[in-house]
Each structure stands twice: as C-alpha cells, then as structure tokens.
Amino acid sequence: MSQITSVPSRGTVRATFVAAYSAVTLAQITNALPGALSGTFAVEFHTSGAGLTWIAGMFLMGIVVFELSWGLLGDMFGRKKLLYVGAAVSVVGSVLAALAQTTEMMIFAQAVGGIGAGILFPISLSMIAAITPDHRARAKVIATWAGFLSLGAVISPVLAGFTAQFFTVPGVAPGAPNAFSGWRAAYLVAAALAVLVLIVALRAKDSAAAEGRKLDLPGQITLALGLIAVLYATVTAVDAGFGSAQVIASYAAGGILLVAFVVIESRTAQPLIHLSLFKNSAYSITGIVAVTGMFAFLAVCFSTSVVVSGLALAETWKVGVLFVFIQGPAFAFIPVVGWLIHHVAPRWVLTAGFALMAVSGFWLSTFTLGTPEAFGGTPWTAFIPPLLVLGIGFALTVGSVTAVAINTVPPQQIGMASATTNLLRDLGFALGPVIGSAIAFGIGxxxxxxxxxxxxxxxxLPAEAVSGLANVPPLGFLAGWDGVIAQFSGQAVAGGAPAPAVDGMVQALNAAQPQIQGVAGTSLGQGFQAVYLTAGIAAILSAILTLFISARSSAPTSDAIAETTEANVEAVV
Structure with a gap:
C-alpha cells in the first residue's frame, strides 16, 4: 500500500466509512450479477457462445486492465473525486444493462459497469485506510470492508433470483416487445444504490498521496491493449475456431503488445509492475497459482450458471440459491480464515483450499448435463454439495494466495507484491469464463x-440444407430456434428454392426440433463436463505447486497483516 496522506476536507469520518462500505458492496453486487445470470442471458438474448462469453468476461476485463492505475490516480488527484467517478459510471453501466435488448448492448453495458466497479474497489479501500493510520485499527476496518464486499457477493445472486421470479411481466415472452424480464430490476436496484453512494460521498473526507507518484501511461496502454487483444482472440475462437486468421492475428497482436509491456516495465522508473518480483521463484509460483486457481473457480461458476439455467432451464432464483452456497462461505468464514492465516502457515491453508476446489470440479464433471430436470436431467439441488465445497475452498484461497505472496518477498516489496498478486488473481477470474467457453462450446x-x-x-432435408445448418452452433438451436428458422428460410429463398419447398423444409425442421434440441443440450453438456474436469485439474495442479513454496515465515508480519486482509476478499465472482 502506498504511503497515506490526507488533504483538508470538511467531510466526516462516519460518512467516509458509510460511503466506502456502500461502494464496495455496490461494486461486488454488479460484479457478481453476470455470473448468476449467464444462463438467463443465453435465453434472453439468443446469443452465440462468443456473445455469452463477452457478456461474462467483459465486466471482469474492465476491472483487470486498469486496476493498477485507479488507485494511483486516486492518490494523485484525490480519492473522493475518483469515488464520484466510479459511482457515476456504475449508475450508467447498471441502467444500460437494465435497458439492454441485444447481446451487443449488454456487452457494452458490462464494459462500462466493469470500469465503474474497477474504480470503486481500490478507491473505497484506500479512503478508509487513509483515515485510519494505526496499523491495528486499519486491519480491523479493512476486515469490515472485506465483510461488506463478501456481503455484496451474497446479496447479488439473491437479488438476481428474487427479481427474476417476482418482477417478470407474466404472459409475455422474454425479449418480446414491451416485455420486462425481472432480472433487469436487479440492475435498477444497483443503479439506485450507486446514486445513494454518490449522495453519501458528498459528506465523505477526501485524501491523496500524490508525492512522488507518476502514472505509467505507456505501460498501462500496452497492458490494456495486449490483454484485450488476447481476450478478443480467445472469445472469437469460441465460434470461429482457433485456426481462424482473425484469431491468429489477434493473438499475435496481443503477444507483441504484452512483450512491449514487459520491455517498458523493465526500463521505466515507476512501473505498474516491478518485474524483479518474479526473480523470486516462490513468488513466481504464487503468481502462477493465483491465475490457475482463480481460473478454476470462475470456470466452475460460469459453467454452473449456463448448465443449470441455460441448458436445464431452471428458474433464475434456483441459480441464485446455488450461488449463495458458492459465495456464502467467503462471508461466513472471514473470522475463521483470518485466524488460520495468522496461526497456520498460509501456504497450507492455500493448498487445502485448492484441494477442495479440485474435489468440486471433479465431482461436477461426473454429472449428466444438458437435459432439463423434467426430462430426467440432474436435479438442481444435486449441485449444492459440490458447490458448497467449492465455496469453502474459495474462502480459504482468495486471501491466502496474497498472504503467501507477501511472505515470499522482502518487507519493502510487500505493497507491490500484494497489488501484483491481486492483478494476477483477477486475471485468473477473467480467464475462467473465456477459456471455459472455448472448451465447452468447441467440444459441444x-x-x-x-x-x-x-x-x-x-x-x-437436401444435402445443401444440411451443410448450411451444420454451421449453426448447438447453443443457437437451444436459445434461438426462431432465429435459426428465419435464417434458414432466408438463405433457401435467396438460393432460388421455391416457396412450397421452403415451407416443407421448415415444417420438417420444426418437427425435428425436440430431437435436435435434445442432442444440442447433451452435446453442450459434454463440453461443460470437460470444463469442470479442466477446472479440477487446474485446481489440483495449483494445490501441488503451493507445496513447493518456501515462505520466509509461517505467518505474516505485523506490517503484512493489513496488506493480507486488504486483499482477502477483493475477489470477483
């Protein structure tokens, strides 16, 4: 954490705490909503696999690509001003999401919302740290901040399920003209909360620590563009395949930009990331498991939302209940994890957590997926035990990974080690739905x-019709049957087929709809089984790697305690 100084302010301490705690709750509510609603979005927007992946991943990328710069900008120009900006951007993002009628609109709304949340996470934390100079007192208020973050993660799926169940206009199909799907009310609630944050923040105290701080603009630009290019390539590969020229070119551009980022960071006086950290083998291993372990977690979360809601057609409130079992332990176990980190070598806590996450992934990979429960599919309640195991594992790992990281570096590098580990951890979160989609929809x-x-x-159907429909992904047949029929009819007419022949083929397709959709669901089920298995493998490899970390001490130093707690639940779901 940077050196903390204050600037003259007429605000009150109480208002500062209320604004910060409300802001982090808001940020985590909007952060967790896409995960709980992925399956709903598939049905609502009739989206492709790539579109669904953009919706899930864009919010997280909005956090990841700028998270090392927002805190610095708050230090330079005043944290209260940045809180205003973050809350205002969150209002815009939430309203856009509530009004979105297409996949493209929802992706844009998620990008805006992700930037807003990406500002609120570090700024809300630094505001309360600035008015609490004592280390012990600061650790306590940061723990409270962490509690409100976890509370937001629990509220979000409940809010999504409740609004979807009770605010949907009856008798009107989702996506139809004048329809109001209840999940949109969840985003309106988030927008209202953001307005309240703005109002409360008017009486908050301001703070800054601009002395000696400088924004690494070339590093920020190359990092952001490089990550976005790699994300674009991976998401595009979901539908186009990894051999597509567009995908290959995007990966090449992303690789060049990220290499440029490394070169810039090695030469600048005030880099975003001190590359010297990675000369420490123990820290490098921690960085790897921060990515792979959190990838495993979000891959399971994303897959569960799509499988239960999009494929099994369960009501949104049921998905919300499942996500409470995923997120709840992180909130309920805050004192337990805090005690463990202070009394047990954090790497053992981390290893145990990853092992539990691996159990969850392997367990879920054995489920029969892709068939609605009414037709003999896996009951949604069967997901509760493995997801509870996942939630406990996540509760143990999300803070421990930073505790291990800061124990492997000298005291003067604790702040940078914590910030860099947060970035790597959040990158793992962003990769979960992106790589998970590529696996699931490719295999499917x-x-x-x-x-x-x-x-x-x-x-x-004639051979030419069969070849044309073969290019439609299975999710298209499940979430957009009417669109598939319309596209097929248009292509047939454009190809010169007479109207009676087109009508006959459409009738044949409609008659085969149940069989086609059944096979589409089970095919995608196989793909998501592979994602669960991949997540289990990633988690068990993370657990094994942590066994080779030789920490400098068995528990954090007094100066490190606040840094550890700060990062404990600054995670995304």
Missing amino acids: ATAFAGPLAGILGGAG
Whole structure:
C-alpha cells in the first residue's frame, strides 16, 4: 500500500466509512450479477457462445486492465473525486444493462459497469485506510470492508433470483416487445444504490498521496491493449475456431503488445509492475497459482450458471440459491480464515483450499448435463454439495494466495507484491469464463455435428440444407430456434428454392426440433463436463505447486497483516 496522506476536507469520518462500505458492496453486487445470470442471458438474448462469453468476461476485463492505475490516480488527484467517478459510471453501466435488448448492448453495458466497479474497489479501500493510520485499527476496518464486499457477493445472486421470479411481466415472452424480464430490476436496484453512494460521498473526507507518484501511461496502454487483444482472440475462437486468421492475428497482436509491456516495465522508473518480483521463484509460483486457481473457480461458476439455467432451464432464483452456497462461505468464514492465516502457515491453508476446489470440479464433471430436470436431467439441488465445497475452498484461497505472496518477498516489496498478486488473481477470474467457453462450446460443436447431420438427413432435408445448418452452433438451436428458422428460410429463398419447398423444409425442421434440441443440450453438456474436469485439474495442479513454496515465515508480519486482509476478499465472482 502506498504511503497515506490526507488533504483538508470538511467531510466526516462516519460518512467516509458509510460511503466506502456502500461502494464496495455496490461494486461486488454488479460484479457478481453476470455470473448468476449467464444462463438467463443465453435465453434472453439468443446469443452465440462468443456473445455469452463477452457478456461474462467483459465486466471482469474492465476491472483487470486498469486496476493498477485507479488507485494511483486516486492518490494523485484525490480519492473522493475518483469515488464520484466510479459511482457515476456504475449508475450508467447498471441502467444500460437494465435497458439492454441485444447481446451487443449488454456487452457494452458490462464494459462500462466493469470500469465503474474497477474504480470503486481500490478507491473505497484506500479512503478508509487513509483515515485510519494505526496499523491495528486499519486491519480491523479493512476486515469490515472485506465483510461488506463478501456481503455484496451474497446479496447479488439473491437479488438476481428474487427479481427474476417476482418482477417478470407474466404472459409475455422474454425479449418480446414491451416485455420486462425481472432480472433487469436487479440492475435498477444497483443503479439506485450507486446514486445513494454518490449522495453519501458528498459528506465523505477526501485524501491523496500524490508525492512522488507518476502514472505509467505507456505501460498501462500496452497492458490494456495486449490483454484485450488476447481476450478478443480467445472469445472469437469460441465460434470461429482457433485456426481462424482473425484469431491468429489477434493473438499475435496481443503477444507483441504484452512483450512491449514487459520491455517498458523493465526500463521505466515507476512501473505498474516491478518485474524483479518474479526473480523470486516462490513468488513466481504464487503468481502462477493465483491465475490457475482463480481460473478454476470462475470456470466452475460460469459453467454452473449456463448448465443449470441455460441448458436445464431452471428458474433464475434456483441459480441464485446455488450461488449463495458458492459465495456464502467467503462471508461466513472471514473470522475463521483470518485466524488460520495468522496461526497456520498460509501456504497450507492455500493448498487445502485448492484441494477442495479440485474435489468440486471433479465431482461436477461426473454429472449428466444438458437435459432439463423434467426430462430426467440432474436435479438442481444435486449441485449444492459440490458447490458448497467449492465455496469453502474459495474462502480459504482468495486471501491466502496474497498472504503467501507477501511472505515470499522482502518487507519493502510487500505493497507491490500484494497489488501484483491481486492483478494476477483477477486475471485468473477473467480467464475462467473465456477459456471455459472455448472448451465447452468447441467440444459441444464437435459432438453435435455428427448427430445433427443424421437428424437432418433423416428428416428428408437436401444435402445443401444440411451443410448450411451444420454451421449453426448447438447453443443457437437451444436459445434461438426462431432465429435459426428465419435464417434458414432466408438463405433457401435467396438460393432460388421455391416457396412450397421452403415451407416443407421448415415444417420438417420444426418437427425435428425436440430431437435436435435434445442432442444440442447433451452435446453442450459434454463440453461443460470437460470444463469442470479442466477446472479440477487446474485446481489440483495449483494445490501441488503451493507445496513447493518456501515462505520466509509461517505467518505474516505485523506490517503484512493489513496488506493480507486488504486483499482477502477483493475477489470477483
């Protein structure tokens, strides 16, 4: 953490705490909403696999690509001003999400909301730290801040489920004209909370620590563009395939930009990231497990939302209940994890947490996925035990990974080690839905191709019609049947097919709809089984790697305690 100084302010301490705690709760509510609603978005927007991945990943990227700069800008120009900006951007992002009618609109809304949350997380923390100079007192208020963050993670899925259940206009199909899907009310609630944060912040105290601080603009630009290019390539590969020229070019551009970022960071006097940290092998291992372990967590969360809501067609409130079991332990176990980190070598806590996450991933990979419960699919309640195991594992790892990191570096590098580990951890969160989608939809499309051709051929469709529909991904048949039929009819007419022949083929397709959608669901189920398995492997590898970390001490130093608590639940769900 940077040196903390205050600037003259007429605000009150009480208002500062209320504003900061409300802001971090708001940020985590908006942060967790896309995860709980991924399956709902698939049905609502009739989106492709890539579109669904953009919705889930864009919010997280809005946090990751700028998170090392927002705190610095608050230090330079005043944290209260940045809090205003973050709350205002959150209002805009939440309102845009509530009004979104297309996948593209929702992606843009998530990008705006992610930037707002990315500002509120570090700024709310630094504001209360600035008015609490004593180390012990600061550790306590940071723990309270962490509690409100975890509370937001618990509120979010409940809010999504409640509004989806009780605020949807009855008798009107989601996405139809004049329809109001209840989940939109959750974003309106978030917008209202953001307005309240703005009002309370008017009486908050300001603070800054500008002395000697300088923004690493070349490093920030190359890091942001490099990460976005890699994200774009991976998401595009969900539908286009990894061999696509567009995907290859984007990966190449991202790689060049990230190499440029490393070169810049090695030469600048005040870098975003001190690369010397990675000369420490123990810290490097911690950085790796921060990415792989948190990737495993978010891959399971994203997959569960799509599988239970999008494929099994469970009501949104049921997904909300499942996410309470995922997020609840992080809130309930705050005192337990705090005690463990202070009395047990953090790497053992971290290893145990990753091992539990691995158990969850392997357990879920054995479920039969892709079939609604009414047709013999896995009951949604069966997900509760493995997801509770995942939640306990996450509670143990999200703070411990930073505790281990700061114990492997000299005292003067604790602040940078904590910030860099946070970045790597959040990068893992962002990669969860992105890589998970690439795996699930890639395997699903491959598994779907053969059975689909057989069904279409059996329905009497000509070979050219079969080849045209073969390019439609399985999620398209599940979430956008009407769109598939309209596209097929338009292409057939444009190809010169007579109207009676087109009508006959459409009738044949509609007759085969249950069979096609059943195969599409089970094919995607196989893909998400592979994601759960991949998450389990990533988590168990993370657990093994942590065993080779040789920490400098078995517990954090007194100066490190506040840094550890600060990062304990600054995680995304």
